[in-house]
Amino acid sequence: MESSSQSTQRSMPGGSTDGQRKPPPVPYHSTPFDYDPDVLCFCKLKAARLISWIDTNPCLRYYRCRRRWSGEGCTFYQWHDPESDKYMKRLLLDLRDTIYDLRDQNAILEQQLKEANGMNDVLVTESAEKSASLKKLQRKLAERDADAVQQAMPRKISAWNCSCFIVLVLALLFGLVLSLVGPV
Numbered sequence: 001m002e003s004s005s006q007s008t009q010r011s012m013p014g015g016s017t018d019g020q021r022k023p024p025p026v027p028y029h030s031t032p033f034d035y036d037p038d039v040l041c042f043c044k045l046k047a048a049r050l051i052s053w054i055d056t057n058p059c060l061r062y063y064r065c066r067r068r069w070s071g072e073g074c075t076f077y078q079w080h081d082p083e084s085d086k087y088m089k090r091l092l093l094d095l096r097d098t099i100y101d102l103r104d105q106n107a108i109l110e111q112q113l114k115e116a117n118g119m120n121d122v123l124v125t126e127s128a129e130k131s132a133s134l135k136k137l138q139r140k141l142a143e144r145d146a147d148a149v150q151q152a153m154p155r156k157i158s159a160w161n162c163s164c165f166i167v168l169v170l171a172l173l174f175g176l177v178l179s180l181v182g183p184v
């Protein structure tokens with residue numbers, strides 16, 4: 001473990017630099033206080049052990065006063081892991097940035113999916129309304145067809161009656177003519 005005096009030559013997270021403002025690219029495997037033996041800060045409290053993701057010291061564990069984030073506490077910090085070599089730092093930063101890029105892309109895709117789902121809901125509602133409207137029109141059409149059939153029926157019957165009447169009159173006339181002519 002690196003002492004506090006040695007670590008002052010290395011950049012600490014939480015300054016003006018980069019990645020530490022974002023959430024860590026990978027979830028922590030333990031809580032900040034799940035470690036042994038205890039490391040005490042200047043306040044004589046167990047210090048929180050965190051992981052740095054800043055450009056200068058990526059993926060290194062360090063200790064910091066637990067009350068630092070509330071604006072109180074002390075300025076204690078101490079590195080737990082030794083500094084990585086140049087190659088390892090570059091590799092870790094590339095992996096970190098790849099995860100951040102994928103998260104950004106995922107957020108965009110989730111937003112697009114949300115918008116597409118919203119549009120789909122609108123289309124489904126419109127489709128249901130049009131379907132209901134179509135069924136209503138079909139019912140009206142069926143009712144009109146039924147009315148038209150009912151109105152056509154008396155006309156057919158009356159045409160048939162008229163034909164029968166004409167045949168009957170012709171038959172009577174024919175019979176009258178035969179009776180007037182009489183047997184020869």
Ligand SMILES: [Zn+2]
Pocket residue numbers: 041042043044045065066067073074075076
């Ligand atoms: Zn402290």
